Amino acid sequence: xxxxxxxxxxxxxxxxxxxxxxxxxxxxxxxxxxxxxxxxxxxxxxxxxxxxxxxxxxxxxxxxxxxxxxxxxxxxxxxxxxxxxxxxxxxxxxxxxxxxxxxxxxxxxxxxxxxxxxxxxxxxxxxxxxxxxxxxxxxxxxxxxxxxxxxxxxxxxxxxxxxxxxxxxxxxxxxxxxxxxxxxxxxxxxxxxxxxxxxxxxxxxxxxxxxxxxxxxxxxxxxxxxxxxxxxxxxxxxxxxxxxxxxxxxxxxxxxxxxxxxxxxxxxxxxxxxxxxxxxxxxxxxxxxxxxxxxxxxxxxxxxxxxxxxxxxxxxxxxxxxxxxxxxxxxxxxxxxxxxxxxxxxxxxxxxxxxxxxx
Amino acid sequence: xxxxxxxxxxxxxxxxxxxxxxxxxxxxxxxxxxxxxxxxxxxxxxxxxxxxxxxxxxxxxxxxxxxxxxxxxxxxxxxxxxxxxxxxxxxxxxxxxxxxxxxxxxxxxxxxxxxxxxxxxxxxxxxxxxxxxxxxxxxxxxxxxxxxxxxxxxxxxxxxxxxxxxxxxxxxxxxxxxxxxxxxxxxxxxxxxxxxxxxxxxxxxxxxxxxxxxxxxxxxxxxxxxxxxxxxxxxxxxxxxxxxxxxxxxxxxxxxxxxxxxxxxxxxxxxxxxxxxxxxxxxxxxxxxxxxxxxxxxxxxxxxxxxxxxxxxxxxxxxxxxxxxxxxxxxxxxxxxxxxxxxxxxxxxxxxxxxxxxx
Numbered sequence: 001x002x003x004x005x006x007x008x009x010x011x012x013x014x015x016x017x018x019x020x021x022x023x024x025x026x027x028x029x030x031x032x033x034x035x036x037x038x039x040x041x042x043x044x045x046x047x048x049x050x051x052x053x054x055x056x057x058x059x060x061x062x063x064x065x066x067x068x069x070x071x072x073x074x075x076x077x078x079x080x081x082x083x084x085x086x087x088x089x090x091x092x093x094x095x096x097x098x099x100x101x102x103x104x105x106x107x108x109x110x111x112x113x114x115x116x117x118x119x120x121x122x123x124x125x126x127x128x129x130x131x132x133x134x135x136x137x138x139x140x141x142x143x144x145x146x147x148x149x150x151x152x153x154x155x156x157x158x159x160x161x162x163x164x165x166x167x168x169x170x171x172x173x174x175x176x177x178x179x180x181x182x183x184x185x186x187x188x189x190x191x192x193x194x195x196x197x198x199x200x201x202x203x204x205x206x207x208x209x210x211x212x213x214x215x216x217x218x219x220x221x222x223x224x225x226x227x228x229x230x231x232x233x234x235x236x237x238x239x240x241x242x243x244x245x246x247x248x249x250x251x252x253x254x255x256x257x258x259x260x261x262x263x264x265x266x267x268x269x270x271x272x273x274x275x276x277x278x279x280x281x282x283x284x285x286x287x288x289x290x291x292x293x294x295x296x297x298x299x300x301x302x303x304x305x306x307x308x309x310x311x312x313x314x315x316x317x318x319x320x321x322x323x324x325x326x327x328x329x330x331x332x333x334x335x336x337x338x339x340x341x342x343x344x345x346x347x348x349x350x351x352x353x354x355x356x357x358x359x
Numbered sequence: 360x361x362x363x364x365x366x367x368x369x370x371x372x373x374x375x376x377x378x379x380x381x382x383x384x385x386x387x388x389x390x391x392x393x394x395x396x397x398x399x400x401x402x403x404x405x406x407x408x409x410x411x412x413x414x415x416x417x418x419x420x421x422x423x424x425x426x427x428x429x430x431x432x433x434x435x436x437x438x439x440x441x442x443x444x445x446x447x448x449x450x451x452x453x454x455x456x457x458x459x460x461x462x463x464x465x466x467x468x469x470x471x472x473x474x475x476x477x478x479x480x481x482x483x484x485x486x487x488x489x490x491x492x493x494x495x496x497x498x499x500x501x502x503x504x505x506x507x508x509x510x511x512x513x514x515x516x517x518x519x520x521x522x523x524x525x526x527x528x529x530x531x532x533x534x535x536x537x538x539x540x541x542x543x544x545x546x547x548x549x550x551x552x553x554x555x556x557x558x559x560x561x562x563x564x565x566x567x568x569x570x571x572x573x574x575x576x577x578x579x580x581x582x583x584x585x586x587x588x589x590x591x592x593x594x595x596x597x598x599x600x601x602x603x604x605x606x607x608x609x610x611x612x613x614x615x616x617x618x619x620x621x622x623x624x625x626x627x628x629x630x631x632x633x634x635x636x637x638x639x640x641x642x643x644x645x646x647x648x649x650x651x652x653x654x655x656x657x658x659x660x661x662x663x664x665x666x667x668x669x670x671x672x673x674x675x676x677x678x679x680x681x682x683x684x685x686x687x688x689x690x691x692x693x694x695x696x697x698x699x700x701x702x703x704x705x706x707x708x709x710x711x712x713x714x715x716x717x718x
Contacts, residue, residue, distance in 0.1 A: 077467055079468060108438040111468055136610075164602050227585055228587065228592075236539075295612075302633060
C-alpha cells in the first residue's frame with residue numbers, strides 16, 4: 001500500500017493557514033512554512049509537516065510565542081546574541097542567520113548564538129541561506145535530551161545536528177546536515193511505526209546495554225552518540241554533541257544538557273532552568289574574505305568531481321556527495337508530490353478540524 | 360617489560376637541538392619543540408617525539424623549509440589566509456592562531472586558513488592557545504590520504520582531526536581533539552607494533568571489506584570514517600572529514616583530497632598538485648563577544664559538573680569529560696616522565712648520531 005501523495009503547494013497552503021490561525025504575523029507565517037516544508041521536499045520527513053501539530057501543541061501550552069519580538073541582546077562586529085522571545089525556531093533561526101550574513105558581508109564572517117528559541121526544522125535550511133551570497137553557512141542547534149554520553153545511562157544531550165553548506169560553481173553545493181548520533185531520531189520513529197528492529201548500536205536500554213528496540217528512549221533508555229560504542233569512537237560523537245550544545249546554549253544563555261525543554265508538549269520543561277528556551281548557533285563566512293570566490297568555487301568543483309568518480313565497493317554505484325540525495329529528492333518531490341504517512345494524514349485532518357479548516 | 364622513561368626536560372632539550380641543527384631560527388625551534396612535546400605530555404604518543412625523525416626526513420627531501428618566511432596573503436577584519444612557506448606546521452599553525460586571536464580581540468572572532476604548511480602536531484595545542492584569552496579555540500587540519508569515503512575503496516581523505524577548546528571557571532577547560540575516523544592512525548600504529556588485531560570497523564581491505572588487520576592501509580586498504588559503516592553513520596564521519604578538508608585547503612589554496620602530500624618522506628607528493636602543501640583552519644572566538652565571560656564560564660562549570668556526575672553503566676566509574684584524560688596524563692608525565700617505545704628510542708639514537716648528538 002503506497003502512502004497518499006500531496007502536491008507541495010497544497011501542503012504549503014495548509015501549513016501557512018495553520019501558522020496564521022495560531023497568530024503568526026503574515027511574513028513570519030510564510031517563513032515558518034518555507035522552513036518546515038523544505039524538510040518534506042528534501043526527504044527529511046520527520047522534520048516537516050509531520051511536526052506541524054507538535055508546534056501547535058506547544059503554542060497551546062504557551063511554550064511557543066506566535067508573535068515574538070525577536071531582538072539582538074549583544075553584538076560585536078562579527079558576533080551577536082539573539083533572544084528569540086520564545087518564537088518558533090522556524091522564524092527565529094532565519095532572522096539570526098540574516099544577521100550572520102550581514103556581518104560576514106561587513107567583516108568577513110558572522111556568528112550568531114540564539115537563546116529563548118524552539119525547534120528550528122532542518123539545520124540545512126539555515127546553513128544554505130549563505131549560498132546565494134557566495135558564503136559558507138554553518139548551523140547547529142541543541143534539542144530535547146535523548147542521548148546518553150559514552151559510559152552513561154542518563155539522557156543528557158539532544159541529537160544536536162550540525163549543517164555546513166559550501167558553494168561550488170558548476171557542481172551543486174556541498175551540503176552536510178546530520179545528527180551527531182549514530183541514527184537520527186526520525187529514523188527510529190520510522191522503525192517504531194513499522195514495528196521493526198533497529199540495528200545494534202543505535203539505542204541502549206535503561207541500563208546502558210545496546211538494544212534493537214527502537215522504543216528504548218521512551219522506556220528510560222537512550223540514543224547513542226555517533227560511533228555506537230567506545231571501541232568505535234562514540235566518545236567522538238559525544239564530543240560533537242557536546243560542542244553543539246555548548247555553542248548553541250552556553251554561549252547564548254539558553255538551556256543546555258538535561259535542562260533543554262522537551263519538544264513534546266506532554267512533558268514539562270525542567271523546573272530549574274539554567275537559561276532560556278533552546279539554543280542555536282549560526283554562522284556565515286564570506287568566501288572572498290579568504291580567496292577570490294571564483295577560484296574557490298572552481299576548486300570546489302574539482303573537489304566534488306573527484307569524490308564523485310571515486311571507485312566504489314562492489315554492489316554500490318556511487319560515492320554520495322553530501323547534499324546530493326536531498327537535492328535529488330527535492331527535484332522529484334517538486335514534480336511528483338510528497339508522500340505522507342497515513343498517521344500523519346490523520347493527524348493533519350484532526351488539526352484542520354480544530355481550526356475549521358479542511359485537509 | 361616496561362618502556363624506558365625519559366624526563367620531559369631531557370626530551371625537550373634533544374628536540375630543540377635537532378630543530379636547531381636543521382636550521383630552525385631559535386624562536387621557531389622553541390615553538391616547534393613545545394608543540395611536538397605537548398603530544399607526549401598529553402599521552403598522544405603518535406604525534407610527539409616519535410615523529411621527530413619524520414620531520415627531519417622531510418627536511419632532507421627539501422619538503423620542509425626550516426627557516427620559512429610565513430606571511431599573510433589576504434585578510435579581512437575577521438579572516439586571514441596565511442602562506443606557511445613550506446615551514447613546519449608546528450611553527451606555522453601557532454603563527455596563524457596568534458593572528459586569529461588578535462582578530463578576535465578586535466572584532467569578536469578570527470578565522471585563519473593556512474596553505475603551504477606541513478603536519479602541525481596535535482590539533483588540541485593550537486585550539487588551547489585561545490584559552491588564556493577567555494576565548495574558544497578551534498583547530499583543524501587535513502593530512503595524508505588514508506581514509507576511504509563511505510562506499511569507496513579509494514583513499515581520498517586524511518584522518519583530518521578537529522579540536523575545540525572551551526574555557527571554564529573552576530572546572531578545567533573542555534578540550535575535544537579527535538580524528539574524524541573511527542580510530543586514529545596512531546592507534547593502528549600501536550597495534551602494528553604489538554602485532555595485534557584491530558576491531559572490525561576501523562579499517563577495510565583494498566576491496567572495501569571490513570578487516571581486523573591493522574596494516575590494511577599499507578596494502579591498498581583504507582581507514583574508515585567515524586561511524587564504521589553506512590548503517591552506523593560512516594557517511595557522517597565522511598561529512599566531518601570532508602568539512603575539515605575543505606575548510607583547511609579549498610579555503611586556503613592548499614592541496615585537498617587525494618592531492619595532499621603524504622607525511623612519509625618515501626612517498627612523493629602527487630605530480631599534479633591542486634594547491635600548495637597541506638592546509639589548516641584555525642579560529643578564535645572571544646567569549647565576551649557573546650556574553651560576559653564570567654557568566655559564560657560559570658555556566659561551563661555547571662555544564663561540566665553535571666556531565667561529570669552522570670550515572671554510569673555498570674563497570675564504568677565515570678563519564679569522561681573531553682580533555683580530562685589528556686590533562687591527567689600531562690600532570691602525571693610532568694612528574695614521572697614520559698615512557699618511549701624501544702623502537703622510538705632506537706630511532707632517536709640514530710637521529711642523534713646523524714647530527715653528532717647523543718640520545
